[in-house]
Amino acid sequence: MQCNYSREGSTRGFTLIELMITVAIVAIIAAVALPSYNDYLRRSKLTEAYNTLATYRASMEQYYQDNRSYGAGGSCGVALPTGLKYFTVSCGPAAASTSALQAYVASAKGIAGSQVNGFTFTINEKNDRATTAVPSGWGTAPANCWILRKGGGCQ
Template sequence: MALSTRISAMSSIRQRGFTIVEVMIAVAIVSILAAIALPSYNAYIQRSRVPAGLDALNAYAARMEQAYQDSGSYGAAGCTPTLPTAANFTITCASGGQTYTATATGSGPMSGYSYTINNQGVRATTAHPKGVPPGNCWSIRGSVCDDK
């Protein structure tokens, strides 16, 4: 009698917790969500680095215009104002006295990106991993103009 009472008492105890199958399903769902979200997050981080180079080009263009107002020339031997620095971008300049073109070329994690601005204020994306947009604009996302 005691044995049958004990067995019926044990069978009536409710099991608690998760089964291994339930845990594996939860891990699979989290893995799928991470596989979808991680590339989007990496693209977001990449796009967030672009404005540093574009800001440096805008600041440099303003300095070049100030130098032109002061001397009447952008400088025949090279670009007069000191080139700015930008994280993950190298800023270069080519000047021809009455014209100049400043270029921000990506380095490190931003390699493959290149942007220019000239003395007329024309902006161009000259290299982008997702393609160069048509027309004169700076593209952060690639193949479309973001600044219009």
């Protein structure tokens, strides 16, 4: 009986080197992609503040049309939005208001411990939008718009 050993059958599969190279490539791609993905997730959560402040401003303008002034107190006459996941909203009289109850500033501040901690956005009766605080690594907060991404970009 003669045995024929052929190397044909033994060349199937991957070598350890080939697998290590594949793992290294996947690790490099993940190292590049994950920070970008995390920034994308953070930016998606900022829309809660933008939408809430815009809606709150519309409610404030309706209140002003009905009462010819903005309300006093911490809610400026209109109930503050509740049940937000990432931001808390507050309202108060504008610091440079020329007459009582004729100006306000509403702000949305990122909740501590969330991905949006460190962000603060404001809007007033003139629809002036401002980013008054951003987390470290996001550059300088633009004074005349709501920041959209690191390094600038406004809404």
